[in-house]
Amino acid sequence: MAATGTGRFFEGLSARFRAGRDVALRAFLSRLSAANGGALRVLDLGGRVDYWARVGFDFLDAHDIHIHCINYTTDELRLNVGQHPRITAEVGDARNLPHLADGSFDLVHSNSVIEHVGRFADMLAFAGETRRLAPAYYLQTPYFWFPIDPHSPRAPFIHWLPNPLRLKIVRRVKVGWARPTRDVAHSMRNIESTMLIDKSMLRALLPDARIRFERLLLLPKSLIAERG
Template sequence: MALNDPKDVTSLSYRLRSKRDHFLREFLLRNGRSIIDLGGTSDYWRRVGLDFLKDNGFTVTIVNIEETELGEGPFKCMVGNACKIDLPDNSFDIVHSNSVIEHVGGWNEVTAFAGEARRLAPAYYVQTPNWWFPIDPHFWKAPFFHWMPEAVRTELLTRFSIATAGRITDRRLARQIVEDTRLVTGRQMRELFPDAEFRRERFGGLTKSWIATRG
């Protein structure tokens, strides 16, 4: 069985994402219609379902550091830093974030990101891979990769096709990729989202990722 091929219906990632999308759709339906997606993409929402979004009257404001092409759908683009967004409290019905909090920087940035997620809407949905799971989905070809020292990870990225983007020949870029991917633990997630309910995505008896929800 493949581990992380989203197009392979037998892969672990495909099966988990299918279950996650079903849970997400139910969560969205009961919590409102205006969504702010911190660091997301329109391709992600197409997987969730354009017809689902349109038929149920959802709007999705996607926040990223740089402006991105959104294409067809109920999407709006907002350029900004998801760790500090210049909007009033409860500007939306739902905050959504999928595999982003582990990319925003150090602990101060992670804490700020969580604060914005809790502030911008009455309901939130935040998913992230679990640091204690032996495979980081960003580098799924190399088990235990994220537990190695940063210097070792940087070296491996320059030598082998481990990252989703393939081999990284530029050493500075490889170092940046390593520094910009910091998985969090379940204990840290509970500290960041003390008012959340937590859903575990499991594989082989281990928690592969966490979903924190309020609402």
């Protein structure tokens, strides 16, 4: 399998892409804020304070943007609660948020989340809530056909392999952030916790989106879906 140097190289590239992605998100938020003409309410599905720190707290202040995060676990929630006055959070399942009314927010955002919510039926539910809760959305997810899965940067192409073969590899080699374990159930949970998608799948999930690629050396690396 790939050497750890591949992982370090990809991590460095990922950091550069995150910086570029932050610029694009700030531009999108700026346009939306200008069109809205007032405070902007953003629902971040799976969001974290450190992500918005990277986007810029000064930027949030300048554009009067308020972020509400939906976190799946209490451990994730603890990372967000009380960390910044413009960011609130609650525990919830982003596939089903019936306590939030249609159009409760100005924007729904998610960054590398939809690939973790389950199978395609779960993604449909997640996408449905994304479309229901705000007139605008901005979603990013890694692209299946890029040869490196960002969750397994030490093992290019592994996400294209059948699960039984992936299982043999991850039980013996550290391919991502988790250490290898001989426990089959634990390893399979890690494998099945991520399901990358391609453009046709994202189009089916968000049929009213403008979809574009982030590219590395002309290769599509990530998908961005926007509305609004």
